[in-house]
Amino acid sequence: MDAPVDLAVADLHPAVDDPALNSMNFLNEVAQHWPDAVSLAAGRPYEEFFDDDAPRRWLERFRRHLVEDLGQSPAQAQRTLFQYGRTKGIVHHLVARNLSVDEGVHVDPEAVVVTVGCQEAMFLVLRALRAGPRDVLLAVAPTYVGLTGAARLVDLPVRPVAGGPAGVDLADLREQARRARDDGLRPRACYVMPDFANPSGASIGLADRRRLLDLAAEEELLLIEDNPYGLFPAGDQGRLPTLKALDTRRRVVYLGSFAKTVLPGARVGYVVADQRVAGADGGVGLLADQLAKIKSMVTVNTSALAQAVIGGALLEHDCSLVTANVRERAAYARNMRHLLAGLARRFPPPSPVTWTAPAGGFFVVVTVPFRVDDALLRRSAEEYGVLWTPMAHFYDDRTPVDALRLSVSAVTPEQIDLGLDRLAALVADELDRAPAPAR
Amino acid sequence: MDAPVDLAVADLHPAVDDPALNSMNFLNEVAQHWPDAVSLAAGRPYEEFFDDDAPRRWLERFRRHLVEDLGQSPAQAQRTLFQYGRTKGIVHHLVARNLSVDEGVHVDPEAVVVTVGCQEAMFLVLRALRAGPRDVLLAVAPTYVGLTGAARLVDLPVRPVAGGPAGVDLADLREQARRARDDGLRPRACYVMPDFANPSGASIGLADRRRLLDLAAEEELLLIEDNPYGLFPAGDQGRLPTLKALDTRRRVVYLGSFAKTVLPGARVGYVVADQRVAGADGGVGLLADQLAKIKSMVTVNTSALAQAVIGGALLEHDCSLVTANVRERAAYARNMRHLLAGLARRFPPPSPVTWTAPAGGFFVVVTVPFRVDDALLRRSAEEYGVLWTPMAHFYDDRTPVDALRLSVSAVTPEQIDLGLDRLAALVADELDRAPAPAR
Numbered sequence: 001m002d003a004p005v006d007l008a009v010a011d012l013h014p015a016v017d018d019p020a021l022n023s024m025n026f027l028n029e030v031a032q033h034w035p036d037a038v039s040l041a042a043g044r045p046y047e048e049f050f051d052d053d054a055p056r057r058w059l060e061r062f063r064r065h066l067v068e069d070l071g072q073s074p075a076q077a078q079r080t081l082f083q084y085g086r087t088k089g090i091v092h093h094l095v096a097r098n099l100s101v102d103e104g105v106h107v108d109p110e111a112v113v114v115t116v117g118c119q120e121a122m123f124l125v126l127r128a129l130r131a132g133p134r135d136v137l138l139a140v141a142p143t144y145v146g147l148t149g150a151a152r153l154v155d156l157p158v159r160p161v162a163g164g165p166a167g168v169d170l171a172d173l174r175e176q177a178r179r180a181r182d183d184g185l186r187p188r189a190c191y192v193m194p195d196f197a198n199p200s201g202a203s204i205g206l207a208d209r210r211r212l213l214d215l216a217a218e219e220e221l222l223l224i225e226d227n228p229y230g231l232f233p234a235g236d237q238g239r240l241p242t243l244k245a246l247d248t249r250r251r252v253v254y255l256g257s258f259a260k261t262v263l264p265g266a267r268v269g270y271v272v273a274d275q276r277v278a279g280a281d282g283g284v285g286l287l288a289d290q291l292a293k294i295k296s297m298v299t300v301n302t303s304a305l306a307q308a309v310i311g312g313a314l315l316e317h318d319c320s321l322v323t324a325n326v327r328e329r330a331a332y333a334r335n336m337r338h339l340l341a342g343l344a345r346r347f348p349p350p351s352p353v354t355w356t357a358p359a360g361g362f363f364v365v366v367t368v369p370f371r372v373d374d375a376l377l378r379r380s381a382e383e384y385g386v387l388w389t390p391m392a393h394f395y396d397d398r399t400p401v402d403a404l405r406l407s408v409s410a411v412t413p414e415q416i417d418l419g420l421d422r423l424a425a426l427v428a429d430e431l432d433r434a435p436a437p438a439r
Numbered sequence: 440m441d442a443p444v445d446l447a448v449a450d451l452h453p454a455v456d457d458p459a460l461n462s463m464n465f466l467n468e469v470a471q472h473w474p475d476a477v478s479l480a481a482g483r484p485y486e487e488f489f490d491d492d493a494p495r496r497w498l499e500r501f502r503r504h505l506v507e508d509l510g511q512s513p514a515q516a517q518r519t520l521f522q523y524g525r526t527k528g529i530v531h532h533l534v535a536r537n538l539s540v541d542e543g544v545h546v547d548p549e550a551v552v553v554t555v556g557c558q559e560a561m562f563l564v565l566r567a568l569r570a571g572p573r574d575v576l577l578a579v580a581p582t583y584v585g586l587t588g589a590a591r592l593v594d595l596p597v598r599p600v601a602g603g604p605a606g607v608d609l610a611d612l613r614e615q616a617r618r619a620r621d622d623g624l625r626p627r628a629c630y631v632m633p634d635f636a637n638p639s640g641a642s643i644g645l646a647d648r649r650r651l652l653d654l655a656a657e658e659e660l661l662l663i664e665d666n667p668y669g670l671f672p673a674g675d676q677g678r679l680p681t682l683k684a685l686d687t688r689r690r691v692v693y694l695g696s697f698a699k700t701v702l703p704g705a706r707v708g709y710v711v712a713d714q715r716v717a718g719a720d721g722g723v724g725l726l727a728d729q730l731a732k733i734k735s736m737v738t739v740n741t742s743a744l745a746q747a748v749i750g751g752a753l754l755e756h757d758c759s760l761v762t763a764n765v766r767e768r769a770a771y772a773r774n775m776r777h778l779l780a781g782l783a784r785r786f787p788p789p790s791p792v793t794w795t796a797p798a799g800g801f802f803v804v805v806t807v808p809f810r811v812d813d814a815l816l817r818r819s820a821e822e823y824g825v826l827w828t829p830m831a832h833f834y835d836d837r838t839p840v841d842a843l844r845l846s847v848s849a850v851t852p853e854q855i856d857l858g859l860d861r862l863a864a865l866v867a868d869e870l871d872r873a874p875a876p877a878r
Contacts, residue, residue: 004715005715005716005717005723006689006714006715006716006726007714007715007716007717007726008716008717009716009717009718009719009729010570010719011570012567012568012570012716012729013566013567013568013569013570013593013733014570015566015732015733015736016567016729016732016733017718017719020736021732021733021735021736022732024732024735024736025732025735028526044522044523045522047517047518047521047522050517050521052502052513052517055498055520055744056495056498059494059495063491074491078486078489078491079486081494081704082486082489082702082703082704083483083484083486083703083704084483084698084703084704085704087467116555116738116739116741116742117738117739119736119737119738119739120737120738123736123737123738127452127454127592128451128452128455129451129452130452131449131450131451131452131453146736146739149735149736150736150737152736153566153733153736153737154452250445259523263521263744264521264522264523264743265520265521265522265523265524265742265743265744266742266744267555267738267739267740267741267742267743267745268742275445275446276443276444276445276446277444277445277446277447277448277451278444278446278447278448279448279456280448280449280456284444287445287446290448290451290455293454293455293460293461293463293464294452294454294455294460294592296460296463296464296585296588297454297459297460297463297558297562297585297588297589297591297592298558298559298562298589298592298737299555299556299558299559299562299706299738300555300556300558300585300706301706302555302706303555303704303705303706303707303742303744303745304703304704304706305494305702305704305705305742305744305745305748306706306742306744306745309744
């Protein structure tokens with residue numbers, strides 16, 4: 001291109017040149033550039049059970065619900081689906097029912113804001129909580145890059161809290177909250193994924209969940225609980241109650257996604273924000289209503305057609321996603337076991353390669369004795385035909401991390417085998433190439 | 440409620456207590472509280488031609504397009520519709536074709552970002568352009584409240600530019616740009632709706648469009664052209680070329696919406712951003728790609744299912760929305776003529792009531808010789824059964840404006856008659872109640 005330039009990146013909001021935003025782009029580019037590589041990178045849901053006819057069927061099911069259960073006339077139902085609509089959404093009552101059925105979480109449907117995927121839910125919460133330049137967010141590290149990126153967009157600094165094998169280091173959380181206050185800052189909330197976290201795979205135990213809630217109350221922090229993977233335990237140990245289920249003091253803002261449990265193509269998620277907010281006029285309302293005001297200026301409302309698809313899927317299974325995902329849950333659990341067994345077979349002890357053994361979810365973290373960076377990922381894609389995610393992308397300070405994330409969600413056992421063979425070849429060549437550095 | 444309060448509005452981003460964000464809420468509340476009132480307030484599209492079967496049919500049409508025209512396998516097509524997808528969208532090529540067919544605007548499909556309605560497009564552009572505290576936005580007044588609200592969310596001050604009957608006062612635009620610079624600020628862009636603007640109904644003539652483009656180049660401003668109503672001229676004078684069609688210097692960022700031309704319930708809009716942006720690394724890319732990075736942290740991508748519905752609607756009419764909206768265009772034109780004739784009949788000269796006579800679009804502004812405020816709207820709803828929009832909502836400084844906006848888009852001629860009868864009764868009672876103030 002030889003036409004003149006119109007703008008410089010430096011003339012745009014600094015977020016556009018931020019590693020958090022470029023990271024997503026880079027990973028997508030690699031995947032697009034090597035479409036035939038086996039992808040142990042993608043966190044997409046499993047496709048085997050997708051049904052071409054489902055969107056039509058679910059839309060129809062939800063339309064019937066509007067007429068038969070909610071008493072709308074056919075004309076009103078058409079308006080609900082086709083026109084502009086309620087900012088907080090039209091499937092909020094089904095979301096509340098789902099939380100009650102699957103999670104034992106009982107919330108006022110008015111405290112639910114249906115969003116354009118969980119990403120918009122994060123964005124709305126962070127936009128609301130960033131009142132001024134003293135506000136900071138704490139986030140358990142390693143952190144989902146979508147959270148870090150959304151924080152960048154609202155100029156909200158993120159301070160990491162150690163995660164560790166227990167899912168969150170409570171002493172470090174207290175320490176970081178106090179340190180922030182000592183620095184003249186106001187820590188507003190801590191972002192945490194208590195179940196099979198992305199990317200660490202770690203889960204927080206029941207006793208620590210209760211301690212975390214106590215600590216949040218003591219330190220006057222909100223907890224932003226993100227729970228995209230909670231439905232997918234890999235073993236027989238069952239599921240733990242969410243923070244929101246244990247939350248008796250309204251410290252938890254709960255983020256939900258239907259991308260992994262119904263369809264990513266609908267882009268429907270939600271936030272439960274039942275916190276009571278005092279207005280300047282003395283009135284008291286729900287945080288959900290403040291988030292809705294922000295949403296009205298970001299996306300107006302979530303696509304009614306997309307919501308209807310999700311609503312119909314919920315109705316088809318009496319609002320239980322546990323029931324709706326019987327086959328998917330089995331596939332993820334099978335894949336997780338297959339990946340862990342495959343790693344054990346390829347890297348038998350004593351091996352310098354180690355990995356986590358998550359109790360569920362999509363992700364395993366593999367630690368290796370050599371530098372893992374974007375250049376290595378490119379070489380892995382080009383020369384070995386296998387994709388994974390460098391763990392450095394999930395740390396905000398971009399210090400090198402000699403680990404990579406493997407995902408089991410969008411592959412078959414055969415693809416896992418092929419991907420692990422290729423990964424093992426890469427690892428062997430890297431180990432040959434340079435001796436492990438003294439550590 | 441007697442439970443304790445968890446937060447105060449003062450602890451949240453100031454936008455949540457801003458008039459621009461509360462305004463939308465207030466107007467929705469009034470409409471919900473008096474659902475049986477005749478609404479000359481709603482800017483929703485006309486419903487008579489909605490077809491329950493259309494979403495299914497359009498989705499199917501787009502799926503066929505993926506397979507037959509783009510060569511995707513059935514499995515790939517399913518993935519395109521059901522999975523996470525391209526940040527910039529999957530109907531970008533059809534948007535580009537539509538712009539070529541209907542507007543004579545020829546853009547690289549890569550310069551198109553498909554968004555969650557036009558609102559997200561606005562939000563992305565303003566977020567990108569607000570690089571720091573010196574940046575300000577100019578906007579033709581009166582201004583669509585969604586623009587003002589989005590600007591609040593990114594802490595971008597908006598300075599009004601006089602609109603007037605010509606649609607934009609070019610001398611005032613130059614003056615405001617220079618005054619901003621004199622104040623040490625950096626005016627980034629001017630927001631303008633050149634065709635049948637919301638709320639003024641005004642349009643910019645062809646000569647002024649060319650002058651506006653020259654002025655933008657001279658003052659180094661971008662023009663943010665918002666064009667939701669351009670397809671709906673009321674008379675026989677035809678349509679003028681958009682600013683983007685006349686834009687030879689890439690000064691125009693073009694915002695489009697399918698809410699008025701296909702379906703609001705899909706929530707699909709787009710932005711054309713073909714400006715060339717120099718990166719820190721010396722590379723040059725499109726502004727669209729910078730906007731996409733921001734989008735990836737706001738909504739990830741626009742619902743593929745919603746995009747497919749819009750894509751199918753475009754394909755069904757060879758990408759011409761002019762063709763697709765033959766009946767709707769006639770209905771809006773008929774309603775506009777009916778409203779203007781109805782006003783002339785009810786307020787014959789000499790009358791203290793005056794109104795605009797727009798050449799198309801949805802909106803007429805009626806000026807009256809008494810105070811028009813939210814309290815009057817409430818009384819109009821409760822006692823007279825007619826809804827309209829106080830023009831003060833479209834002025835950022837909230838000075839009283841003795842005018843109201845009437846919309847013809849979501850009503851029948853019979854409803855227009857009924858609404859105008861009720862409005863005339865309100866006006867008569869207000870004129871009786873207090874003599875017109877000296878002006």
